[in-house]
Amino acid sequence: MRFYQNQLIYSASDFIQFMKCHYASQQAYQQVHMLHQQGLTAASQPASIDDTIALLQQRGLQHEAAYLQQLKQQYASVVEIEHRDLATAAELTRQAMQAGAEIIYQATFLNGHRAGHADFLRWVAQPSRLGDWSYEVIDTKLAGQVRVDFLLQLAFYSDLLAHEQGLLPQQLHVVLRQQQQASVALHRVWAYYQLHQAEFLRQIGQLADQDLYPVPCAACQYCSLQSSCEQRWQADQHLNRLAGISQVQIGKLHAAGIGSIPDLAHWSADQPIKGIAGESLARLVHQAQLQHQAQQTGQAYVDVLPIEQASRGFGLLPTPSPHDLYFDMEGDPLTAGGLEYLFGLLLPPYDRDGFEAFWALKKPMKKPRLRSLLIE
Numbered sequence: 001m002r003f004y005q006n007q008l009i010y011s012a013s014d015f016i017q018f019m020k021c022h023y024a025s026q027q028a029y030q031q032v033h034m035l036h037q038q039g040l041t042a043a044s045q046p047a048s049i050d051d052t053i054a055l056l057q058q059r060g061l062q063h064e065a066a067y068l069q070q071l072k073q074q075y076a077s078v079v080e081i082e083h084r085d086l087a088t089a090a091e092l093t094r095q096a097m098q099a100g101a102e103i104i105y106q107a108t109f110l111n112g113h114r115a116g117h118a119d120f121l122r123w124v125a126q127p128s129r130l131g132d133w134s135y136e137v138i139d140t141k142l143a144g145q146v147r148v149d150f151l152l153q154l155a156f157y158s159d160l161l162a163h164e165q166g167l168l169p170q171q172l173h174v175v176l177r178q179q180q181q182a183s184v185a186l187h188r189v190w191a192y193y194q195l196h197q198a199e200f201l202r203q204i205g206q207l208a209d210q211d212l213y214p215v216p217c218a219a220c221q222y223c224s225l226q227s228s229c230e231q232r233w234q235a236d237q238h239l240n241r242l243a244g245i246s247q248v249q250i251g252k253l254h255a256a257g258i259g260s261i262p263d264l265a266h267w268s269a270d271q272p273i274k275g276i277a278g279e280s281l282a283r284l285v286h287q288a289q290l291q292h293q294a295q296q297t298g299q300a301y302v303d304v305l306p307i308e309q310a311s312r313g314f315g316l317l318p319t320p321s322p323h324d325l326y327f328d329m330e331g332d333p334l335t336a337g338g339l340e341y342l343f344g345l346l347l348p349p350y351d352r353d354g355f356e357a358f359w360a361l362k363k364p365m366k367k368p369r370l371r372s373l374l375i376e
């Protein structure tokens, strides 16, 4: 989100971020207001981006550029919207649509409080306010398969596109890793999108006044606020720091008034908690006691649990043998098609000298390295 011509503008990313984490949206909302009051913009602030996120962004741009080249070979009229000013870029997009360009790259929309930059618009022979044609949105994604948040993002752009051409597009298109294309009918996600879009627009302005607490979710690993949230959880000794606990169990413990690891460590496991089985509660309390003790003394405590069943946990391990080998492999999922680049073996006497590495830094090396590992 950002201020543009003294008006707060929301993007598709803001909408998706809100759906994943209200706390992150609140932080963004507060920051953009603070900068605006100081006469600054987010672009004027030095951004600290995690290396992985920076690499992902770089790979995403390469993927997009490769698809653009492909489209340029396929279509005669590809219009690139290069202007950075929002209103100008939106006007140039409108003109390209009216002129019937086959492909519009970096299509920009501005409608009320909402703005969007779709990677591509593609001409389709579906009559609209523009004439005998209209457009559908294509977005490039590095993922291997279509995700719900991609579809919601595309629905957001399609919504803005519909205001321009007077017609909702029929299809959403995603160009995935390796340039595979997937298309989904817009009507399949439209009701869901509208429901959440209305909720987003209703709530976003009220977030600043709410007392929100960060709740870990799948989005945390790519979130720029991750380290500050981690610090807060650590300082609060939040239950999400407890090994082996689930979000559902955290919810049940909160409902019982237990909000931190020390709270749980002092809880008597005999006192039942609604929704958590006695055995699970005893395990959580025991784990909380170990971690709380470690926190207080600075020493790690380990209790070796008795083997309960031969078919579970340590019970699954075979009898130790002097010929045991330990194998580990490392991979890079961001390389096109993925690459397992290191096969590591730990041999007796299982110390640093016993480690043997088989590196496969390029795809063709993978097979011979794996063969060496199996044969040697």
Ligand code: SF4
Pocket (backbone or CB within 6 Å): 021, 023, 024, 214, 215, 216, 217, 219, 220, 221, 223, 224, 225, 226, 227, 229
């Ligand atoms: S790190 Fe997780 S909880 Fe914190 S703001 Fe980001 S997504 Fe939300």
